Amino acid sequence: MNIETTFQETVNPETTGKTLDSGTLLQPVEQRKRIVILDVLRGFALLGILMVNMQFFNVPFTITMGEGRLWADPVNSGANWLIDFFFHGKFYVLFSLLFGMGFYLFLQKADEAGRAILTIFRRRLLILLAIGILHVLLLWYGDILVIYALFGFVLVWFRRKSTRTILIWAGVFMLLPVVLTALMAGFINFLLSIPEIAGEMQDGFAQQEAQFSELTRQAILTYSQGSFPEIISMRLTEYSYILGGILFFFPFVLGMFLVGMVFGRKGYLADIGKNTGFFKKLLFISLPIALIANFFLAQYAPRTSHTMPDLELIILNAGFAIGGPSMTFVYISLIALCIHRGWFSWLSERIAVTGRMALTNYLTQSIIATTIFYSYGLGLYGQVNVWQGIILTVCIYIIQIIWSQYWLKYYRFGPFEWLWRSLTYWKMQPLKR
Template identity: 45%
Template sequence: MKNLTSPLPASERIILLDILRGFAIFGILMVNMKIFIHPVSVMMLKPSLDQPLFLLIPDLLIRFLFEGKFYTLFSLLFGYGFWIFLNKKAVTGSIIPVYRRRLTVLLLIGVLHIVLLWAGDILFFYAIFGFFLLLFRKLSDTKVAVWGLVLILLPAIIMALTWGMMVLGSSFPEGKAAIDASAAESSRTISEMIERSRLAYGHGSFSEIVNARINEWIALLPGLLFFYPAVLGTFLFGMLAARKNLAVSNAANASFFRKCLPLSLPIGIAGEAVYTYASWHAEMAMPGGMSVLASFSHAVGAPALTLSYIGLIIILFEKGRLSRLWNALVPVGRMALTNYLLQSLICTTIFLSYGLGLSGKLNTLQGIALVVLIFSLQIFYSRYWISEFRFGPAEWVWRRLTYLSPVSFRTKRR
């Protein structure tokens, strides 16, 4: 049995998990680029259709192919890793305190990421909900699946109930007036915050940028009910996948995903087509019919399309196709935390006033080109780093603080 304080050796890593992590890092940057270019709080506004077709189409494609699919993939991988970590063999003691310390360190990294780099951080809430995963670890597969499904649908259900109460309230003149006034006030507040953030990010000092970033993060907190329950539900399905060893490359798993594709792909395409249309016409800050439709279609379509992406990768990998692509993604995935943080560091340096000051100055196509450039550089950087070191820099710090013992950093030379 392994010592409790030993991280997983590189030779025992599951290569498909690293490929999927690398793929997720690319998709996350593609989605996040728009909210690196603009303040994070623009997510609270209704998307604008008043733009040239050559810019509208890429926006729609990002929403259809990327948005929601890659945080779903990242969440599945988090749940998968949770189960692997909790099932490490140990000579003495329990793995649970080590797991809690691991999450506490991730929580602190998330706080620093929010304060120093970007308000769109996911690490903070991944750590918070990672603690909740402990409550589900002894449940049967069926109960885990039921809980996962309920949690994934919960945001859409909350959205529908909220809209229903607003419709009911609007049936009375006094209620309608109050709801209209609240909507107008909310829209005004959001618009003012976006303008303050734009001014700070484009021309402010570092302290002004930090203050604007924290204000944006706080303003986004109410959206917690409409987002993170689904993340926890996805964690659970990732845990379930780990119980079934679905990321292990073998003919049985390839056959499983091949059977899933004829169902998951059309459901994913249909669900995300509806989501793309509905979300483009929805008032994001105030629930309505379109936002409810977008929420339910996304709750079904995003996981289905994500499953299709995973299935295609696993099938192609098992057949030995696109091996150069998988080889490029493995180093990126092995240092996924470093690359996630590095994307924030690079993009904030490009867009904020203490860097190149390009905040709000790039369009969607230019943003896509920048994504390709940054990710290409990350591939080369990751390949070099992993050839010299066992872990990415952020991964090494995470492990060192988790295990509270020396962790070898450099790759052993012959």
């Protein structure tokens, strides 16, 4: 099979439909209309996301987001450095770009099909939101689907804006966490310069440190020994802290949504052969930026606390803002050029099958990992170091390749993709081949 052949839909959302009579619902795209490279990129992103998330499954977020690491020996520190350099902050960026691209292609049909498709689009996002909420409640606090669904509604406002306007807003959203961190750091330093306030603030910082230490202790105890209801309660507590920092982290997702819209509008991934020059230029520009920015990111990540706005956190956020997208563009360019030349086609085809079931595989990663680490499963919470986590990640991903190949031999969609489609179109979609 020529992996560049266009036969697949873009990014799990259905991107085409038939305009029928005014009371007829738009139908989802057929399998033969998918764009394969997008499945390869989604499948690749699944591996990278699991590589990063493995540490968050295994230890409290107060440790992974705080200063220092649980395993500080040279071998595990080296493994952490590699994860920070090549993986951390790159693959949710890639997923966000693909998400934005897919929904742009979905939304552009509104111009041809009328407002009916906007109703379907909003329903699709609401269903994704519900899936994300259940994911948080029943499986893991590190869900990204809720944020994707909420920010997805914003894409409607940009669909008729010029490419220049979209890119300007993308830059604003992506730099917002850096600017907010800098402003917060400046404000805190200003308050600390006032003697009447400085003492109270230092006491507040000490209380925050004590609170995080207690939360860490509770998380380790609950996830390793607690009952399922206790784990749910702990998970919601951790999730509330994550949502509290929404303005400092998640605008970046919206920025990459908008970059994805531009990719969709320009058709860069729809016809790789026509755009090889673009991908070569993108690689030439992005590679040196990615190497420099991610070097600083990997250097500062282990010693920077996300809970205290200071110069190191500003540098770290700048590393994410620059290093994440630039390395993502490097990955996209390399994969596009390899697919165009027919290199590694055997591997690409196998990665693509996981991408065709991206939602299912994303959720099953949480099911597998929490079963391994939490008390209701094997109870290995806090016992798997970084290198062991890398090996475990590769093993889980290989299992997902095998399972995805087997499933798609008999069924048209992954189980959660089928559920999402059926609820989106308010009609049971055919599942078996």
